[in-house]
Amino acid sequence: MASLKELSKRTEGLVGGHRACAGCAASTAIRQILLAAGDKPTVTGICTGCMEVVTTIFPYTAWNVNLVHNAFENSAATVSGMEAAYRALKRKGKIDAEIQFIAFGGDGGTYDIGLQSLSGAIERRHKMLYVCYDNEAYMNTGYQRSSATPYCAHTTTSPAGTKIPGKPQKRKDLTEIIIAHEPAYAAQATPGYYMDLIRKVEKALAADGPSFINVLSPCVPGWGYPLDQTMNISKLAVETLFWPIYEWQDGKYKINIKPREPKPLVDFLKLQARFRHLLKPGNEHLLEELQAEVNRRWEVLLRKEQATNG
Amino acid sequence: MSMKFDRPMNWKELPAGCLIDEAATSLRFKTGDWRSMRPIWDAEKCIHCLFCWITCPDTAITVQDGKMTGIDYDYCKGCGICAVICPPKASAIDMVREEK
Amino acid sequence: MKTIAKTGNEAMAYAMKQINPDVVAAYPITPATEIVQIFSNYVADGEVDTEFVAVESEHSALSACVGASLAGGRVMTSTASQGLALMHEILYIAAGNRLPIVIALVNRSLSAPINIHCDHSDTMGSREAGWMQLYCANSQEAYDSLIIALKVAEQTAVPAIVSTDAFIISHAMERLEVLEDEEVQRFIGEYKPRFSALDLENPKTFGPLDLQDYFFEHKRAQIDDFSKVLGTYNKVAQEYAELSGRYYPALEEYKTDDADVAIFTAGSTADTAKEVVDGLREQGRKMGLVRMRMWRPLPVEEIKAALGKFKAVAVMDRSDTMADFGGPVFLETRGILYDAKKKPLLTDYVYGLGGRNIDISDILRVYDEIEQVVKQGKIDKLITYLGVRGEE
Numbered sequence: 001m002a003s004l005k006e007l008s009k010r011t012e013g014l015v016g017g018h019r020a021c022a023g024c025a026a027s028t029a030i031r032q033i034l035l036a037a038g039d040k041p042t043v044t045g046i047c048t049g050c051m052e053v054v055t056t057i058f059p060y061t062a063w064n065v066n067l068v069h070n071a072f073e074n075s076a077a078t079v080s081g082m083e084a085a086y087r088a089l090k091r092k093g094k095i096d097a098e099i100q101f102i103a104f105g106g107d108g109g110t111y112d113i114g115l116q117s118l119s120g121a122i123e124r125r126h127k128m129l130y131v132c133y134d135n136e137a138y139m140n141t142g143y144q145r146s147s148a149t150p151y152c153a154h155t156t157t158s159p160a161g162t163k164i165p166g167k168p169q170k171r172k173d174l175t176e177i178i179i180a181h182e183p184a185y186a187a188q189a190t191p192g193y194y195m196d197l198i199r200k201v202e203k204a205l206a207a208d209g210p211s212f213i214n215v216l217s218p219c220v221p222g223w224g225y226p227l228d229q230t231m232n233i234s235k236l237a238v239e240t241l242f243w244p245i246y247e248w249q250d251g252k253y254k255i256n257i258k259p260r261e262p263k264p265l266v267d268f269l270k271l272q273a274r275f276r277h278l279l280k281p282g283n284e285h286l287l288e289e290l291q292a293e294v295n296r297r298w299e300v301l302l303r304k305e306q307a308t309n310g
Numbered sequence: 311m312s313m314k315f316d317r318p319m320n321w322k323e324l325p326a327g328c329l330i331d332e333a334a335t336s337l338r339f340k341t342g343d344w345r346s347m348r349p350i351w352d353a354e355k356c357i358h359c360l361f362c363w364i365t366c367p368d369t370a371i372t373v374q375d376g377k378m379t380g381i382d383y384d385y386c387k388g389c390g391i392c393a394v395i396c397p398p399k400a401s402a403i404d405m406v407r408e409e410k
Numbered sequence: 411m412k413t414i415a416k417t418g419n420e421a422m423a424y425a426m427k428q429i430n431p432d433v434v435a436a437y438p439i440t441p442a443t444e445i446v447q448i449f450s451n452y453v454a455d456g457e458v459d460t461e462f463v464a465v466e467s468e469h470s471a472l473s474a475c476v477g478a479s480l481a482g483g484r485v486m487t488s489t490a491s492q493g494l495a496l497m498h499e500i501l502y503i504a505a506g507n508r509l510p511i512v513i514a515l516v517n518r519s520l521s522a523p524i525n526i527h528c529d530h531s532d533t534m535g536s537r538e539a540g541w542m543q544l545y546c547a548n549s550q551e552a553y554d555s556l557i558i559a560l561k562v563a564e565q566t567a568v569p570a571i572v573s574t575d576a577f578i579i580s581h582a583m584e585r586l587e588v589l590e591d592e593e594v595q596r597f598i599g600e601y602k603p604r605f606s607a608l609d610l611e612n613p614k615t616f617g618p619l620d621l622q623d624y625f626f627e628h629k630r631a632q633i634d635d636f637s638k639v640l641g642t643y644n645k646v647a648q649e650y651a652e653l654s655g656r657y658y659p660a661l662e663e664y665k666t667d668d669a670d671v672a673i674f675t676a677g678s679t680a681d682t683a684k685e686v687v688d689g690l691r692e693q694g695r696k697m698g699l700v701r702m703r704m705w706r707p708l709p710v711e712e713i714k715a716a717l718g719k720f721k722a723v724a725v726m727d728r729s730d731t732m733a734d735f736g737g738p739v740f741l742e743t744r745g746i747l748y749d750a751k752k753k754p755l756l757t758d759y760v761y762g763l764g765g766r767n768i769d770i771s772d773i774l775r776v777y778d779e780i781e782q783v784v785k786q787g788k789i790d791k792l793i794t795y796l797g798v799r800g801e802e
């Protein structure tokens with residue numbers, strides 16, 4: 001794996017001057033991913049969403065590699081078409097370079113409106129990496145709930161009211177849905193654990209077929225925390241088991257970080273305005289439910305790891 | 311590469327299609343004035359771990375030959391991630407209020 | 411040149427084979443399914459070099475086509491009706507990005523109620539998407555038009571839809587003259603894209619965000635590109651005529667020179683109407699036919715010149731605008747004729763929705779009625795729904 005020192009000598013794929021909010025984790029994640037991919041020619045695509053909007057305001061683009069934006073729900077299909085054209089043109093001798101393809105999408109474009117497009121592209125076995133920068137709601141349009149929004153989180157369409165305490169439903173486990181497609185590689189990551197993310201990108205791009213990385217990307221205004229805390233929150237998500245970072249390949253699970261003593265979930269929640277209502281007296285049971293749910297999922301993941309590595 | 315940045319282009323001057331026909335043109339767009347806090351880097355204290363560089367969302371930490379060389383205030387938005395991630399044994403970045 | 415027997419779908423698939431695109435991304439839909447099916451056989455038998463992407467929806471079909479075209483490939487797809495509707499969002503994006511994708515389409519009505527038969531509501535509903543539109547009258551024309559359209563599309567960077575009438579053309583066997591593979595290849599030439607997302611030397615950002623400061627300029631430039639389509643089409647159709655002996659004008663006139671009245675229609679109905687005109691002429695009634703073949707861009711001057719000759723014209727529309735003002739061909743033709751020096755009395759017949767049969771007697775009735783309009787010098791009924799029960 002490339003060290004930070006080696007990575008620092010590569011050309012940046014995403015440069016400054018973009019209009020993401022200060023402290024945006026998704027910008028950092030995309031930077032890290034493009035640096036990890038940066039030793040080989042890379043062509044990218046992106047769904048409509050925060051990152052597309054803030055990085056491509058005409059005539060200013062922050063991208064230093066080819067980027068294709070088509071629509072909201074179709075970055076997987078679009079990049080799959082590019083990859084197909086690449087294979088055709090290569091066969092005809094019109095292209096020599098070895099090109100790797102990366103598609104990006106937010107959780108709205110991936111968990112929700114673009115799920116079909118992604119499922120199709122993986123089933124067709126296009127050799128491409130799909131990255132979901134998951135900030136757990138429709139941040140671009142002003143923090144509306146998505147199927148990635150966690151239970152009880154306040155969003156503008158799942159507000160914490162006097163009767164309903166935030167989003168009434170649990171988050172959908174997209175990574176597991178993708179693993180059910182048996183891609184060449186799948187993983188969860190987060191930019192606070194950048195070496196882990198970088199290693200996963202290298203692995204995903206080296207895999208012979210479709211790969212997927214779900215990158216939890218804290219959002220300063222959407223989650224409501226102090227802007228210098230982005231990487232801490234990203235790490236806390238892992239340390240509290242809220243967002244286990246693990247990978248799946250050839251039928252085997254591997255959990256990359258197993259905190260010896262997981263921190264209580266409330267350490268992660270209490271820093272964020274979207275969970276503030278859970279700390280009010282009378283809502284203790286919700287906190288307990290959330291903690292129990294995190295524990296349950298962790299247990300399931302441990303068992304999967306055990307069962308597939310026996 | 312036909313784009314103009316000094317004034318708004320008219321429709322006949324646009325690159326043919328729906329594209330920005332150059333890479334990294336956002337470098338012409340300075341986001342430094344968004345800052346309310348300014349990171350100050352102390353070269354003496356820096357141990358060149360590059361943690362700040364790899365986590366900066368705005369590609370504003372400059373590195374040469376594997377060593378941190380400074381902060382590019384043209385793009386730095388003053389989020390303070392670098393100061394928080396800088397190892398305590400170094401504490402090479404301080405956030406100070408931006409003078410306007 | 412050789413003669414073979416083919417249905418409209420087979421003819422379109424055959425043209426696609428001879429074009430040999432880099433990528434075809436498609437999803438089956440009645441009554442265009444065969445095009446995709448036959449083409450995938452060509453792929454399976456190694457008769458084309460195409461990457462065939464069997465996507466999970468029409469939305470992904472056109473999305474993948476956009477990606478493939480941005481990557482510099484020659485790209486085609488096929489669809490009908492609901493499929494085109496599902497592509498609708500991406501139609502605009504393909505055109506805005508100047509991607510010369512060509513769709514081999516079969517015109518089928520749009521749901522509800524669901525129906526698999528012919529009308530033109532699908533493509534008429536996509537008129538503003540920035541695609542060239544060619545409506546074919548038979549399989550021969552569908553075959554020829556696909557080849558012509560591809561060349562026009564690539565020269566103008568404007569995508570194209572070539573369509574046939576569901577079942578009436580798509581599934582009817584017809585004798586067909588086809589070119590040799592090499593002749594087609596020579597005619598279309600090697601595709602040289604304006605730009606490519608695989609160009610590693612000069613990375614670009616495709617499909618950026620425009621705010622209020624640039625969107626209008628981008629659209630204005632697109633409109634300008636679109637304005638070159640008709641001229642290019644006329645040139646390419648001429649070249650094709652020299653190669654094949656078959657000439658297809660954007661607007662076709664049939665026995666109009668001395669005619670007082672005409673029907674203005676499209677697709678297979680125009681072929682039927684020609685027979686009616688021949689019969690009427692035998693009776694000494696001077697009637698003509700104008701066939702709209704290209705409806706995007708609108709051949710405005712051609713329409714003015716052609717229709718200006720008549721005292722009265724009956725438009726026959728195979729779809730309705732739901733504007734309470736008849737069909738789209740009627741509506742737009744009225745607009746075109748508004749400032750014409752000579753203009754005919756214009757009526758509209760909306761007919762054949764959902765594949766409702768249109769036969770010679772229906773067309774005869776239209777000619778009779780339009781003759782009546784000339785005699786009276788005025789129109790009694792502007793819009794008639796022809797062949798529907800419960801209507802006078």
Ligand code: SF4
Nearest residue numbers: 366386387389390392
């Ligand atoms: S304050 Fe934020 S933007 Fe500025 S250098 Fe530090 S991490 Fe980068």
Ligand code: SF4
Nearest residue numbers: 356357359360362396
């Ligand atoms: S994080 Fe601190 S010590 Fe490490 S390179 Fe940056 S300034 Fe230097």
